[in-house]
Amino acid sequence: MITVKTVRELRAAVARARSEGKRIGLVPTMGNLHAGHAALVTKATQRCDFVVASIFVNPLQFGAGEDLDSYPRTLAADQEKLLEAGCQLLFAPTVEEMYPDGMAGQTLVSVPGVSEGLCGGSRPGHFDGVATVVTKLFHMVQPDLAIFGEKDFQQLAVIRKLVRDLNLPIQIIGEPTVRAADGLALSSRNGYLNEEQRAIAPQLYQTLSDIAAALQHGESDHATLLDDARTRLSAAGFVPDYLEIRNPLTLRPATPADRQLVILAAARLGAPRLIDNLFVDLDATA
Numbered sequence: 001m002i003t004v005k006t007v008r009e010l011r012a013a014v015a016r017a018r019s020e021g022k023r024i025g026l027v028p029t030m031g032n033l034h035a036g037h038a039a040l041v042t043k044a045t046q047r048c049d050f051v052v053a054s055i056f057v058n059p060l061q062f063g064a065g066e067d068l069d070s071y072p073r074t075l076a077a078d079q080e081k082l083l084e085a086g087c088q089l090l091f092a093p094t095v096e097e098m099y100p101d102g103m104a105g106q107t108l109v110s111v112p113g114v115s116e117g118l119c120g121g122s123r124p125g126h127f128d129g130v131a132t133v134v135t136k137l138f139h140m141v142q143p144d145l146a147i148f149g150e151k152d153f154q155q156l157a158v159i160r161k162l163v164r165d166l167n168l169p170i171q172i173i174g175e176p177t178v179r180a181a182d183g184l185a186l187s188s189r190n191g192y193l194n195e196e197q198r199a200i201a202p203q204l205y206q207t208l209s210d211i212a213a214a215l216q217h218g219e220s221d222h223a224t225l226l227d228d229a230r231t232r233l234s235a236a237g238f239v240p241d242y243l244e245i246r247n248p249l250t251l252r253p254a255t256p257a258d259r260q261l262v263i264l265a266a267a268r269l270g271a272p273r274l275i276d277n278l279f280v281d282l283d284a285t286a
């Protein structure tokens with residue numbers, strides 16, 4: 001695996017692979033890689049001949065007071081994991097390389113609708129930052145396909161829409177969330193949890209699973225279901241940010257006609273903010 005830091009080197013390496021007829025896959029990340037990221041790379045190796053990963057902690061998607069400065073940067077360990085998972089090329093640019101003219105006047109990609117509410121509501125500007133950096137990476141690499149984790153469900157919806165709306169010839173693949181044995185979704189931010197918080201954290205997924213089970217059993221009073229679950233999360237020590245049942249395609253509040261649903265949650269446990277989601281297919285039990 002080669003690591004490059006400039007767009008020029010990146011384009012040259014990708015052009016070489018493409019001239020050899022290789023199908024190019026991209027796995028964008030912010031580093032501090034875990035088994036969830038490795039699964040994205042492994043999936044890419046199954047679908048492509050040449051896998052590019054990027055590691056870039058994108059300042060444009062962090063709000064004031066968020067964890068940009070403390071976000072874990074672990075390049076050497078990440079390189080080993082990428083190599084092991086079968087990645088051929090790592091792009092690890094500096095902020096100056098990605099935003100040579102600074103970020104103040106940066107052209108932004110803004111995806112209406114699916115960016116609004118949920119994480120977009122609590123993190124204003126976050127999805128503009130994500131959509132902008134992902135669009136830049138897409139233009140730099142011009143991959144045939146790109147893989148993202150389903151843990152960031154809203155992010156995946158934003159990226160799918162931007163690819164459709166901007167006619168980008170890139171296949172987007174969502175990869176299921178990888179979980180610890182106790183159900184906690186793997187996340188780079190789990191490292192912020194202290195021992196006590198780590199013991200409580202799996203209750204977020206447990207709560208989503210209980211809501212899913214109630215829905216599968218025919219419960220249709222979403223408001224009461226969600227209120228009870230919020231109370232339970234608060235009692236466990238979480239400060240819920242949102243807990244919603246939505247249509248998985250539009251991310252609009254689910255209607256009684258929706259047979260596919262996604263339950264989405266974000267909650268603070270002390271300072272760390274955890275997000276998770278669970279897809280429910282009501283037809284699967286019919």
Ligand code: PAF
Pocket residue numbers: 028029030056058061130133134152155
């Ligand atoms: O999911 C992430 O790690 C980031 O939001 C992404 C997609 C790499 C863009 O910076």
